[in-house]
Amino acid sequence: MVMITDENSEFIQGRGPLSGPFAHYGDIAVGRRKKRAAVYARKSHFTEGQSKSIADQVKDARRVCAKLGYDLDEDCIYLEEEGCKGDWWWPQSGMSGPHRPVLGKMITDMLAGKFDVIVIWKSDRLYRDCGVADAILKMMRQNDIAFVCGGYDYQIHTATGYARASLEAVTNREQRDKASEDVKRALEERVAEGKLVSNPNCLGFTSAGHKTGGVIPIPEELDLVRRIYRMYVIGEDPEVGPMNQYHIARTLIAEGIEMRRLRNLRLGPTIPITDLAITHILKNHAYIGEKIYRGKPYACDAFLVPASDGSGQLETAVPRELWQHAQEKRERQTKTDKRKDRTPHLLTGKMICGTCGRTLYPHADHIRAKCFYYCGNDQWRFQCPKTSSRIMNKVVVERWALEELAPLLVAEIEAARSADGRNADRDLLISLRRRMAEAEENEKTKLTTLYDVLDKEQFAVLATSLRQTREVLARQAKAIEERLHKSEAPLISIDLDKLAEMPVTALRAAFQSSIEWMAVTHTGIIVLTRMGSYIAARVQRGGKGYHCLANVIQDPEVVDALVCLSWLGDPKLFLQGLRFRLKDRAEGLSDEEIVPGITKFLDQDNRVEAAHVARLSIQEDTSPSPCK
Numbered sequence: 001m002v003m004i005t006d007e008n009s010e011f012i013q014g015r016g017p018l019s020g021p022f023a024h025y026g027d028i029a030v031g032r033r034k035k036r037a038a039v040y041a042r043k044s045h046f047t048e049g050q051s052k053s054i055a056d057q058v059k060d061a062r063r064v065c066a067k068l069g070y071d072l073d074e075d076c077i078y079l080e081e082e083g084c085k086g087d088w089w090w091p092q093s094g095m096s097g098p099h100r101p102v103l104g105k106m107i108t109d110m111l112a113g114k115f116d117v118i119v120i121w122k123s124d125r126l127y128r129d130c131g132v133a134d135a136i137l138k139m140m141r142q143n144d145i146a147f148v149c150g151g152y153d154y155q156i157h158t159a160t161g162y163a164r165a166s167l168e169a170v171t172n173r174e175q176r177d178k179a180s181e182d183v184k185r186a187l188e189e190r191v192a193e194g195k196l197v198s199n200p201n202c203l204g205f206t207s208a209g210h211k212t213g214g215v216i217p218i219p220e221e222l223d224l225v226r227r228i229y230r231m232y233v234i235g236e237d238p239e240v241g242p243m244n245q246y247h248i249a250r251t252l253i254a255e256g257i258e259m260r261r262l263r264n265l266r267l268g269p270t271i272p273i274t275d276l277a278i279t280h281i282l283k284n285h286a287y288i289g290e291k292i293y294r295g296k297p298y299a300c301d302a303f304l305v306p307a308s309d310g311s312g313q314l315e316t317a318v319p320r321e322l323w324q325h326a327q328e329k330r331e332r333q334t335k336t337d338k339r340k341d342r343t344p345h346l347l348t349g350k351m352i353c354g355t356c357g358r359t360l361y362p363h364a365d366h367i368r369a370k371c372f373y374y375c376g377n378d379q380w381r382f383q384c385p386k387t388s389s390r391i392m393n394k395v396v397v398e399r400w401a402l403e404e405l406a407p408l409l410v411a412e413i414e415a416a417r418s419a420d421g422r423n424a425d426r427d428l429l430i431s432l433r434r435r436m437a438e439a440e441e442n443e444k445t446k447l448t449t450l451y452d453v454l455d456k457e458q459f460a461v462l463a464t465s466l467r468q469t470r471e472v473l474a475r476q477a478k479a480i481e482e483r484l485h486k487s488e489a490p491l492i493s494i495d496l497d498k499l500a501e502m503p504v505t506a507l508r509a510a511f512q513s514s515i516e517w518m519a520v521t522h523t524g525i526i527v528l529t530r531m532g533s534y535i536a537a538r539v540q541r542g543g544k545g546y547h548c549l550a551n552v553i554q555d556p557e558v559v560d561a562l563v564c565l566s567w568l569g570d571p572k573l574f575l576q577g578l579r580f581r582l583k584d585r586a587e588g589l590s591d592e593e594i595v596p597g598i599t600k601f602l603d604q605d606n607r608v609e610a611a612h613v614a615r616l617s618i619q620e621d622t623s624p625s626p627c628k
Contacts, residue, residue, distance in 0.1 A: 357577020
């Protein structure tokens, strides 16, 4: 290994002969042509230890190239984007990502012979992994590329130089792992002490300053946060009940309320509230005095705020019971439910193909200005013929569903109206009463125990504080009792004739709760209710083509309900499609549990016989008795 010094720079630049250990530099600089250099610079993060910035690394490499007399072309300066790690490979390596694209470009140019020597500030800029180092060094030796690092020529073409360069890969990795361990250990110590380890900035809280570990509560924003939780769990109108994220966001936007922008402040101080922002607020642990570290919550007292009763005690920004009810409701929600809240189609997710069991999708025909439910059979592994299922007009099928399934829908809507918010209120009331009993017992115990210990002034302050805590709980319990009493008042009955005038969201929720699926076949429509019974109606084709609005769905008949499963094009494929549609929910369920009565229709001969027997039984029940 040879070090570059200023006293030898005149010989390196070609003004004199070199001898001894600097003869290698003479070969590089005083030969027939100057060596062409390439510079590589990288920085994992702007806070990475004592590492130089990329600009400083390039400046140092230019100084080395000037002393050695290398030709440095600007095209041969390879600057990796910030964030790329030293143990990442390059795209052409064949190894799994992530990759360093600029390193890949440098290796491509090296194989093309664009330069003769690589100059870097430190070896850990080029590699921090033994595998990466071994691959790069071997390619450099095979292509006769010199390696100058930190002012030294590593002479990797010799056994000693190659071993030294390879050994530094182990040292570089050890330094990286030690730094990671130190950072992890320091963070775990702060977590154990209940201190902040990440940015606390969120709606209602802001950071007290970089590395201060302090949090400043914003009372106005915390009031908005508490209101959002109440709207989500309890609701603001007893007749409407709890609201979802979408409706909460629409309500706040209609009131002109905006939230503080947490990032990209150059775009403005505020930002409109969205349903995604509401979701982040509802799952934020900061409002119950917790913070997340490595996926697990830990207690962080920095998020506690002064109690609203003026006692000077600290409490969570949102009552823990209210926050817990919000999490339970979030767990019951699915991504599909959130998407359905935005769709104008009443039967989204319930309409299925009568042949393959796949979901029917609404498709807008802009030419005819109509919308149809169709089977996406060309995008599924269980292919079903495109002509196997009738294409139904959305207006026709939804109008029929509202008329024929009205009793089921009314029952579900009235049940939902009467139950919305009550369960959450009852749970909150039970919790408050338990806390009131604990507060009364705590008040008696403390006052009795400390009567002879404290003086009159101290005893009066303690008694006042305990009494205020109990009174706050009593006021909250009284408010919930009044709300429960108001919600138990009789609701206005729903008129069947005005069912179609109700909000689409309420009607869609009633459909989701009252029916399992609605299958469309060539013969007619089959509806499986939540009670396990069938409603079936034949479809009469009106006019030319399936797209005509004149298609008529007839009234449901009892005989059709008994033989409707014989209308399925292929019951086995239909069952297979339902299992695929239900996914994990279908595990462990028999065919009868998924489609009641399907067993006797699985065989072709049994299908005909079962349908004939069902028709005969209906005829016997409806024929006049000979005794009469």
